[in-house]
Amino acid sequence: AGLFLTGALTLLSNILSLLAGVLGQIKLEQSPSVVKKPGDAAKISCSVSGFDIANEFVHWTRQKTGRALEWIGRRSLSRQEYSSSFQSRFTLSYDASSSSAHLSIRSLTEEDSALYFLFLCHLNISSLLFLFCSGASCPPKLTLLSVTTGDGQTLVCVIEDFCPENLSVKWKKNGNEVSGHNEWPPKKLRDSFSAASVLKLKSSDWDSEAVYACEATHLGKTYTRKASKGKVSPITVTLNPLSPKKMFSNNQAELECVVSGRDNETVSGSEITWEINGESVSSNIKEVTMQYSKHSIITFNSSDWRTVSKVRCSAVAEDVEPVIQDLTVNNGDGTEPKVTIHVLPENDIGQEASAQVTLVCLVSSDVLQDYYIAWTEDVGQSSSVYYDGTDFPPRKTKNGYSVVSVHTTTREKWSGGYVFYCNVWPAGRGNRFSSLTFALSGKDKGGDEDEYSSLWFTASSFLFLFIFSLSYSLMLTLHKFPYTVKKKKAFFFKS
Template identity: 60%
Template structure:
């Protein structure tokens, strides 16, 4: 009978790398035959769906097209450690990476995950606070703890050793510390709550006099599973009949930094940056301070919207910063930082890839006619491919021309720069109707390279013009187009896959239980 006794990650709980470096993540496995069975690799960015990277046995490898160009899957010589390597890291690779094994055609056995942080910022070492706990019921045992404070980035691993330097086994817990200061007397009681319900097992240090006042400390160890599911913990300190409460959570808020809308940029020559914070606690969302940094310099406060409720229990707040494009083209990095009480800053960055001034090639295509329904309301999908020999961002907007002198601009779905066969490419997908496609409309792809003062000449396509057009009549580009079209197809597949993955997996596993024993 098949049995998997162990599947876990032996690499550190977290890894920190700089942009451009290579990371190797290992997964120690046993209990199955690697010659005939697969280990899968996935990753998950904060607040996003899982992304499948690839799978491998001893003799074969398969990769997602999004990772094939700079990822390698392998085993060590012993055959008990699977390895994932990713080259040329960017900040967009920051995520938690998992190994998994299939059982009854489902990913049932998962590793605990390795968190990868990619940052160019200088690390800040932690302040370490040693703590000794005595158990009154077991006078012969002492628990030693180490508390790490004020470090960056958040990735951290611990190692213990004895006086001789020999390594010791230890357990890593998320630890909450509640400090109470400026007490007028020793009278104090402390309660801890998780999601509003009282929890026990905390360790309290009796108030100590410091000068003219007293201070006390209470420490609560929490389960990693509870901390990772964003449970909200409260420390309630009661002194002389009055209760004071502070809350803490792994993520009391989430922060999203949206890139500029090409539609707005082309329509009025302005660049609008939007930073959104959201959370379940209206008081916390309302009290969160949002700060903008442009080119690593603190920027004047943006325009704030009032807090609004959405999706029932969620609250959000938005901050906007607006630039004229004449000023925006000098910007290379944007940061939105959100700080709530009793919580470290949550930071989101946007890096503008300006390239090196090389002239990109713009090509616009329609999906093959045979793949498009003949009904008038059927969708027609157009793809604009912008390629150059360096990594560069492009702002891409679409227009529909039926003879108007001033056509409105529309946003498509634009994907980040990606390495293709002989170049780097950016893909924008736009959907229209069969009725418009056959009704004489011309569809234009409008491209504005990041860092350029002027936009490029628009490229149009229509049914009368054929199913593709480009900015230059160059020969010998069929191989490159095939590579780019494969990339576009891959992006479309992944976009749909990430939206439906969680639902499909849950549905499949529920039904699978009836047949898999």
């Protein structure tokens, strides 16, 4: 908890006897309130005008909650004395030019949170003039009430238990300040203050897309409460699947957690955390904040990712319950998958150069297994450029599980000597950068059409089932398959 020291000046008692023309009109000035953390330094200042204190001792005391007063020390222009308990970290100083007294404290501790008093005793007057620079700061407690009225909605922001009384209130709609609210200034109730602010809305302004916020600023810190007609969470969390393109290109796994919402302040103020295999992780993470979205990206090398079986991304924001997204990595049992590539019949492809040619990579295995599938188009270049396909999650079949990846190219490439590779990287298969690759060339037309005429129907059936699946969560894997490169000819199928 922070330490609360303040420089608020208040006259505690009147001078019981005052010689006319000697003291004149006394004016008190204060330094701003101070809120510090343990280990910091603090300085409290008190000044007085209309009263010559050049030859007087300035005394400082303090009082912690529920404790008796403690005398810190006294200081004049030429002399100073300290209590033995306050000699090491407390320093008293005096500025004659401004008639100001100062109390400085080094290396603050929790014990230094207290009321600090300054007082002077004028030797020619029998009474004491007490001035105090004091008190423990109390942060406000906000409650936001929403009341339906006949012609709209009324939002009531109740601000309680704060001190000192200086407070400012503003209202915002979707992060933009709005006017027209009524305020009740702070009123003292026992040892603290309370205030209220009311914002009246038309029915048309109280819609499901609007998020209203009451913001109270006290001692430089802003406290917020929000209200919305919509019942959904003000933030949405999405855990994006890994990009096979990035994995094959960089030999790294990159996960992205995205927080989005209608209220930009809530989104930008959200905190995103990661858990890997149930343990909190804070390294190799970068964040990017955009309009109405916040992105957290965590990166793994291949050896680290091989040990991952469970990923959790969670986000919290002020007045918002945590929103969580989980991802499970299915590493399988090492069974080698069967990989085949299929393409539409030649007569179903348009004749123009820009006509689309759709390739389907079908990966089948006996057990549930995650695969990363990236496509390459080889025309004799020295290095491969990887492409992400449209991937669908594993689906249970009669004989096991199947995964489909779809890649779209052009007829110009298809007929121009390009070789197309479906690169498969099963999850948890060692840390070597090798891949299981199946190649397909548009020029490899042969007499195998009858033998494989039924395979396109099988691939099309899988496509149909995957496309109409409502669940789109590609289970993530990274480690490539250490098998030798194989090559298969193109399969053309008749309807």
